[in-house]
Amino acid sequence: MKKKSLKKPQRKHSFFKIVGYTLLSLIAFILLFIGSVQIGLWGKLPSKEELSTIQYQIASEVFTADSVLIGKYYLYDRQPVTFNEFPEHLRHALIAIEDERFYEHSGVDYKSLIRVAFKTVLMGDNASGGGSTISQQLAKNLYPRKERNHTNLVVDKVKEMIIAKRLEGIFNKDEILTHYLNTVSFGDNTFGIESAALKFYNTRTKDLTVPQAATLVGMLKATYGYNPRLFPEKSINRRNLVLTAMYTNNYLSEEAKTKFLKEDLQLDYREFDYNAGTAPYFREEVRKEMLQWISDQKTNGLDYNIYTSGLKIYTTLNYKMQQIAEDVLVGHMGKLQADFEKSYGNRAPWLKDKGLMEKIAKRTNTYKRLQKNGLSHGQIIDSLSNDHRIRTLGSWQGDKDVKASTMDSISHYTKFLNTGSLAVDPTNGEVLVWIGGINFKQYKFDHISQSKRQVGSTFKPIVYTTALEQGIIPCTYFSAEEVQYDNLKGWSPSNSGNKDEAYLNYSMEEGLSNSVNTVAVKVLEKAGIGNVIKMAKSMGISEKLPNEASIALGTGEINILELAQAYTSFVNNGKSTKPLLIKRITNQKDSILADFNSTIEEKAAFSKETGQTMIEMMKSTINSGTASRLRTTYGLKNDIAGKTGTTQNNKDAWFVALMPKLVHITWVGLDQHEIGFSNTGIGQGANAALPLFGLWMQQLNKKKDFDPYTKSKFPNPSQEVLNALDCDPIKKDGFFKRLFKNPNKKKTKKFNG
Structure with missing residues (x-):
């Protein structure tokens, strides 16, 4: 009996000894493992010095002149904000659902870790969470995990704990929250609460409501699964869980919780996609200009990156005008496309x-x-x-x-018709509207900055301006008779009117307003081709123009930007203004890095009197000439001058509208030069291009915001100008001249221009 009783304590002693050694070995192993991670055997850890200078890759933002955010350039869509811009309920929502003891621990919540270990290991509850604090999650945001196997998962967890402890030693709790909310991912390459607020609610972080904040915080558990746009029902359930956690942690009253639980998601989703959104062609042109500016800054030792430096780019674009123009585009171009296809029928x-x-x-x-x-x-x-x-x-x-x-x-x-549409303030060159095509996703080619097309009759005002400067008086009459020019290989420009025009003689004003081709060529002959090319250059057109008589009919290929610059001369006393896209560039803290103003030509291309005369002549185009449907069909009563244009074989349709504070140019045609409109009725500038201005101006006239543009008036011309224009618009050949003139036979002569 005694021997039996002596053996039992010995066994117990051995058992506890084994357990003790095992525990000590396990602790030693854990400590050694943690130590090995800490000294970098499993990969280098960031030092306190590195962590104290956290650098974000920040998206650059593009704003309109009226401060609307229309786009971003980024590798990671992120806009950091300060702690003061976080509403209190946002912070409460985050802490309530992600880290209840955030203000009690120093980076690692050991109570939470023990709870997770107990539930996961002993109870097999895989949904118990990871026990990571906000500080640990920040560590993961800053240094994302690279591999997903079990060994690396344990190593990563330990690394995140160590980094979290270091972060807590460098930053206070408010700073930890700030860094976390500025780095956390919301999926779809969207990082930080500010970018998420803009994307899902089209609002700034500081303006998030309680349900909105709870929805976004709820996404953090699974950014795809709880995406409110993709899975609204799951997102609402998750949001309500966050709201309940806020109530449980005394951040919400029961009354407020009950109220918010009943609310819908009320999304206002805006994805800042390169291919979509407002003014994509404009944003791409701004991007090109920014890359050039950044390249120029490098010569001064300044290293900016459009995708990561968080630049703020304030442009000249008018958001409301642009929105109206884009809406008008859809309505007009959709209808025109249908008419265009119908006109060709089976022979397309x-x-x-x-x-x-x-x-x-x-x-x-x-x-x-x-x-x-x-x-x-x-x-x-x-x-x-x-x-x-x-x-x-x-x-x-x-x-x-x-x-x-x-x-x-x-x-x-x-088969798709395309377009380019530009509105510029001629007084300062600021671009107000920029539509480079019908669909940026399908057609990247920008018909404003990249395209060079024959400009047709929109070039005629430059010819007439040159003639006036050469001393030809406005009441000079030019025969509309068709002429065949022997020294131009029998070239014979014609009109779209009837044969009776051969008996008519047009004043310059009437010839321009009705876009009479035969008259334009004769005006060119008087003005001189060389003088016209020189005038075009002095008005801002740098493209090489054809040194031939057909230039009178707009055979020169010019892009819309340069044509717009030329037309600004008419309201700036002969001085052209270069179109301007960017007004100001700042850094993330709104410190100004650069200011820009448009370039205005120092020397006038023509006299003030010539400018006034040309405006009066182009007013006639609107009031009684080829663009008169602006008055009749669209009912516009604004002060408008302008010019229509249609190129050979109906390939290009143009319209230029000139107002005291607006130059608006529209081109419509096909990208494939081989195809034009099937007939002039559909393809003329007055039908294809003019409506984009007419419909746009109709909408602008309804809004007081645009009164400075829509209600502006041209200065009254001088009495001298009015006297010079005071003559009959058309004179008919006398009886005997008509008697001996055969309208069916072309007059033959040499061109002497």
């Missing part, structure tokens, strides 16, 4: 002209890639014609998924 070149479609296919990157791989033209076309698959083809009626080949897609998109 994109359906019937196989050779043309193959020619257009040659311009595509797909064709060039296959050609580089050694395929012949026939093999490439076969490949592009037989690769049928489901494709999304866009239209004004909406996108459709259809089974189509690459050639089908080329044919489909070839």
Whole structure:
């Protein structure tokens, strides 16, 4: 009996000894493991010095002149804000759901860790969470995990604890919260609470309501699964859990909780997408100008990055004007497209002209890639014609998924009319509206800054201006008779009117307002081609213009920006103003880095009297000439001068509107130069391009905000100018002259311009 009783204590002693050694070994292992992580055996840890200078990659923002955020340039969509800009309920929501003892621990919440370990290991509850504090989550935001296996997960957890402790030794709790809310991801490359607030609610962080703040904080557990746009019901449930946690932690009263639980999500989603949103063509042009500015700054030793430096770019664009113009574009271009396709019917070149479609296919990157791989033209076309698959083809009626080949897609998109539309304040050059095309996602080519097209009759005012400067008086009469010029290979410009025009003689004002081609060429002859080219250059057109008589009809290819600059001369006493896109650049703290003003030509291209005369002549274009539908169809009573334009074979439709504080230019046509409008009725500037201005101005006239532009008046011309224009618009040939003139026979002569 005694021997038996002596053995039991010995066994117990051995058992506790083994347990003790095991625990000590485990503790020693854990300590050694933590130590190995701390000294960098599992990868270098950031020092306190590194952590004390946290640097964010901050998106640059683009604002309109009326301070509306319209776009961002970024690698990571982030705009940091200060602690004072966090509403109290946002901080409460975050702490209540993510880290209840945030103000009690020093980076690691050991109570929470023990709870998680107990539930996960002993009870098998995988939904118990990770026990990470806000400080640990900040560490993860700053140094994201790279691998997902179990060993690295443990290492990463330990690293985050160590970094969290270091962060707490450097920053106070408010600073920890600030860094966390500025770095946390909300999915879709959106980082920080400010970017999330702008994206989901189109508001700033400081203006977030309690339910909005709770919704965004609720996303942090699973940014995709709780995305309020994609999964509204799940997002509401998660938001309500956050609101309940706020109530439990005494951050909300029961009454407030009950009220907020009943609210809808009320999203105002705005994605700052490169391809979408307001003024995408304008934003791309601003980006190009910014890259040039940044390059220039490097010569001064300043290193900025448009995607990471958090620059604020304040542009000249008028947000409301732009929005109206984009709405008008959809309405007019959709209708015009339908009319355009109907006018061609079954003989449409994109359906019937196989050779043309193959020619257009040659311009595509797909064709060039296959050609580089050694395929012949026939093999490439076969490949592009037989690769049928489901494709999304866009239209004004909406996108459709259809089974189509690459050639089908080329044919489909070839038929679309495109446009460029620009509004500039001529007094200071500020760009107010910029529409570079119908769809930036499908057509990246900008028809304002990149396109050079024949400008048609919109060039005629430059010809007439030159003539006036050469001493030709406004009441000089020019015959509308068609002439064949022997020394120009029999070139014979004609008019779209009837043969009776051969008996008519037009004053300069009447010839311009009705855009009579034969008269324009004769005015050019008097003014001199060289003088006209020189005048165009002095008005701001740098493009090389053709040194030939056809320049009178606008055969020179000019982009919209330069044409707009030339027209600003008419309201600036002969001095052109270069269009301006960017007014100011600041850093994230709103310290000004650069200010910009438009360049105004020092020397006037023409006299004040000539400018007044030209405005009066272009007023006639609106009141009684080719653009008179602005008065009749659109009922506009504003002070407007202007000029329509239609190029040869109806390839390009133009309209220029000139007001005391607005120059508005619109072009409409097809990107493929081989295709034009089927007839002048549809393709003339007055029908295709003018409505984009007419409809836009109708809307502007309804809003008092635009009174400074819409109600501005041209200065009264001098009496001398009025006297010079005081003559009959048209004189008819006398009886005997008509008797011996054959309107069906062209007059032959030499051009002496």
